[in-house]
Amino acid sequence: MTERSGGPGVLALAAPALVVLAAEPLYLLVDTAVVGNLGTVPLGGLAVGGGLLAWAAALLNFLAYGTTARAARRAGAGDRPGAVAEGVQATWLALVLGFGVLLLFQVLAGPLTRLLAGGPGPVAAAGEEWLRIASLGAPLLLISLAGNGWLRGVQELRRPVRFVLAGSLLSLVLCPLLVYPAGLGLVGSAVANVAGQTLTAALFVRALVREDAAWRPRPAALRNQLVIGRDLLLRAAVLQVSFLVAAGVAARAGTASLGAHQIALQLFFFLALVLDAYAIAAQTLVGHALGRGHPAEARATASHVVRWGLGTGVLVAAVLLVLRDVLLPLFTDDPAVVGQAEVVWWFLAGMQPLAGVVFALDGVLMGAGDVGYLRTVTIGSAVVGFLPLSLLSGPLGWGLPGVWSGLCLFIALRLAGVLVRVAGNRWLTAPATVGT
Template sequence: MTRSPSVLSLALPALVVLAAEPLYLLVDTAVVGNLGTVPLGGLAVGGALLAWAAGLLNFLAYGTTARAARRAGAGDRTGAVAEGVQATWLALALGLTVLVLFQLLAGPLTRLLAGGPGAVAVAGEQWLRVASFGVPLLLVSLAGNGWLRGVQELRRPVRYVVTGSLVSLLLCPFLVHTVGLGLIGSAFANVTGQALTAALFVRAIAREGVGWRPRPAAVRAQLFIGRDLLLRAVVLQVSFLAAAGVAARAGTAQLGAHQIALQLFFFLALVLDAYAIAAQTLVGHALGANRPADARSTATRVGLWGLGTGLLVAVLLLALRPMLLPLFTDDPAVLAQAEVVWWFLAGMQPVAGVVFALDGVLMGAGDVGYLRTVTIGAAVLGFLPLSLLAGPLDWGLAGVWTGLCLFVALRLVGVLVRVAGDRWLTAPATVGT
């Protein structure tokens, strides 16, 4: 019998893919930042809108992984690759729709996010109109990541994503400064890298020799999974926006500290999400091969990996706090507020590690309907009420971050209860094929 790959051997390549885009954005921000505050503000506005759209549609990776892994586990590699073909068609359709919407609404959206008309809104609109041509390409890459993860090939996505990111990294300063395109050069570099990455993923499917004919039933089944993951993502976005609004009303120092801690939370979530991707692949294969005991064993292993990594991250955050915080700000008021939030950020990491890992277990089993319900319930009962009450009750950032901690804790209870039972082992991941 073929030995299953280890959790770590799948998680490490996944982490590289997850980290490539944020690291590129950091370099892009540094390059554009040398142009001045207006181009930097335009990049922030346009980039936020693009990231928001990509975040809502990342079900193309997660949903495809679950379905492809189930087929690959059953010995049907052709069927697993076919899931990638259908996901690619869906990615193109959704990407072109988003592209058209951004071309029509770029002006109003950037003015809304920039707080009204002005130089920053104009710069953001110009950047978004060019960069949005990369949306269909980005979604095609998400679909490609999905089916390759499903067949337990995680090294190829690393090569493809890193290749595209390196091209963007080299082009960005060249187009922005050497050629003199300014902010628009950043957008062209972004699209060029995404085009190369998408082309590599499409070539990978073409080499498998699977037909390219669209199959409406398979696309509908992927949309069925996508609907639940999309609703889940929308609730998450609304919750974080509400928390940011409360922090902004509390004061400039509170907002600055909240932004620092939140960006660290998102970055650390990428690290812990690598276990979720490994879990998806392993659980999907085990259930596809009708080995529920292996799926349950995987749930235990990734949960422990998530817990251990979360504990390590918490210790490092607390130990390195005196060195890390000054890297973000030297404002005494912001530092004082960040000190308060830091304890919440560190304390939630072990819990978040288990939650994210077990999220991947349930996604791999196709149990996304339950995940949707748990996430929405935890947001409505925990995150949103405490965040919104933090303002009128003068709880400040402590109230907002207590809400975030409760949100993660409620999700932990929900996923532990589910994984302890048996229903997730029979979730219909391949409905509609």
């Protein structure tokens, strides 16, 4: 067993992965603060336009996760040029999909922002203006996802940290300058986004060029990447629908319920980034182990990341419970919202240990190329657990406790599914979907 398959190896990969995962949300917080000082309408426009762009990026995130699994298998087998070639093909795919997203938003920016804003008006108009400019960076954003994927696969996570931080720093500097002194307002925020994405994508492309890889598109490799992408895309789409349904139920329960749900959900997403760092480490380590033909090492990696995920989840849950009265006032001073949030807080904290194990084992199965099973378990858990309880919470008057019981059941069902799979041997022989 290599040193990287043990605990220190997990942390060595998880720590830089966490920086990359957290960079974009932290920048968005600063962007929101800058735009928020312009007034309610620009802030609403940013929420609408930014939400649509974030939704597209989340659906196409398989460019990172799928590429990591394939590149790790190649690298583990001692075929670094093959691993780099996966990055080249993923970059071509990112360009095609990125221009598709760009075209979609240029044509439908108006109708989409009006739909999300609840009809025509100044917020929808502001969102449309922001989205038309910011979507110019869609191909660049997807290129960065592909770059993250192949570099994780060859166990080089420090370079993605530098690349992502460089782009984020440029955006951080430009955003307030373009919004205020330059007088561009909300448009300045969109331009700053594109500028940062341009720098990050250029750094990832330069890394590929320095590998002296062949740049010819290979249809067979692109098809194989789309197989993994299809499963991860379906999985992401069902997740997005489930969370939208939950938000709709919370909104119908009242303004206080919606506010409390939004606070808890954003914390859930942020904490998921922390725990997902173990999934990225697991992907890389498992892919390398199976690429070398060492299934025992892959199983040992699964045990290590489960312990780290569980331990971190328990720690996060304890921090949430101890600091509840400190954290909640940072988000709201409305007594009604605080009261609802205190109820949800128990669900949020209680699910963290389970989520830590689930996310870690998600990474194990992705690294093994077992994404078809992962897709089925996730969709099944949403359809059986999350969606029914969320939908029943409205007519039965369960409110937020019903919605968050659904989310907890969703996590628990996924946990049962991935534990059963990893306890067996089929994931160790799952098709790697690696081809030229």
